[in-house]
Amino acid sequence: MTEVLSLEVCERLCDALPRAATVDAALGHIESARRALLGPGLLTVNLNATAPDDPPDEVQLQRLWSSDPQAYPVAGRKRKTLTRWTQHLLLRAEVFVGEGEAALAEVFDDHALIAALGLRAVVNVPLLEDGRCAATFNVLGTRARWTPQEIALVRLLALLATPWVLRARRDAQASPPEPGSRPPSTVA
Numbered sequence: 001m002t003e004v005l006s007l008e009v010c011e012r013l014c015d016a017l018p019r020a021a022t023v024d025a026a027l028g029h030i031e032s033a034r035r036a037l038l039g040p041g042l043l044t045v046n047l048n049a050t051a052p053d054d055p056p057d058e059v060q061l062q063r064l065w066s067s068d069p070q071a072y073p074v075a076g077r078k079r080k081t082l083t084r085w086t087q088h089l090l091l092r093a094e095v096f097v098g099e100g101e102a103a104l105a106e107v108f109d110d111h112a113l114i115a116a117l118g119l120r121a122v123v124n125v126p127l128l129e130d131g132r133c134a135a136t137f138n139v140l141g142t143r144a145r146w147t148p149q150e151i152a153l154v155r156l157l158a159l160l161a162t163p164w165v166l167r168a169r170r171d172a173q174a175s176p177p178e179p180g181s182r183p184p185s186t187v188a
Contacts, residue, residue: 005037005153005156006036006037009033009036009037012032012033013030013032013160017029017030017160020164023064023065023164023165023167023168024065026161026164027043027045027065027161027164027165030043030157030160030161031043031067033157034139034154034157035067037153038139038141038150038153038154039141039142039143040118040142041067041119041139041140041141041142042066042067042068042071042072042117042119042138042140043066043067043137043138043139044063044065044066044067044072044138045063045064045065045066045127045135045136045137045138045161045165046061046062046063046064046136046138047061047062047063047064047134047135047165047168047169047172048060048061048090048133048134048135048136049061049062049077057081057082058079058080058081058082059079059080059081059082059086059090059091060077060078060079060080061077061078061079061080061136062075062076062077062172063076063077064135064165064168064169065165068117071113071117083107084107085098085106085107085108085124089126089133089136090126090133090136091133093126093128093131093132093133094126095123095124095125095126095151095155096122096123096124097121097122097123097124097146097151098121098122098124099120099121099144099146100120100144100145101115101120103121104119104120104121104122108122114140117140118142119140119141120141120142120143120144121140121141121143121144121145122138122139122140122141123138123139123146123150123151123154123155124136124137124138125138125139125154125155125158127158127161127162127165127166128162129166129169134165134166134169135165135166135169137157137158137161137162139154139157
């Protein structure tokens with residue numbers, strides 16, 4: 001079996017994460033570990049921003065964090081209709097693994113941008129609150145396929161991110177937008 005979790009990276013993350021003062025700092029430490037362990041790729045975290053009065057066949061997502069904010073800006077919103085992917089990840093709260101360009105094209109509207117960034121596989125992990133998907137932890141990599149150990153590692157990193165992301169979600173829900181502020185931009 002290939003060793004994926006190095007002691008050095010684990011110790012660095014265990015030392016840094018409890019000292020993080022913000023969600024941005026915490027996710028930055030998690031991204032550093034992801035990059036050290038899994039190599040080039042992209043990490044994004046999206047909040048499930050669906051409101052009770054939204055259409056029942058739609059899900060609203062808002063990007064909380066991105067390791068590449070130029071390609072995937074923070075605070076953008078996107079509307080997703082119910083598809084195999086949204087039902088799997090957002091409604092049933094199950095990990096989604098997509099491997100290869102065809103699989104990514106099937107589930108992501110922005111598959112051309114993903115391919116242009118050299119990304120070929122994804123692991124989407126639901127972050128749960130009260131058994132429901134409150135957010136998603138999304139790792140894309142340059143590899144064509146993930147090993148079971150790599151998928152487990154992504155899930156572990158998502159678990160470490162969960163309390164930070166849920167805190168940020170609660171803070172966002174408690175802070176209404178300022179009067180006259182612009183709505184979040186649409187994201188790919």
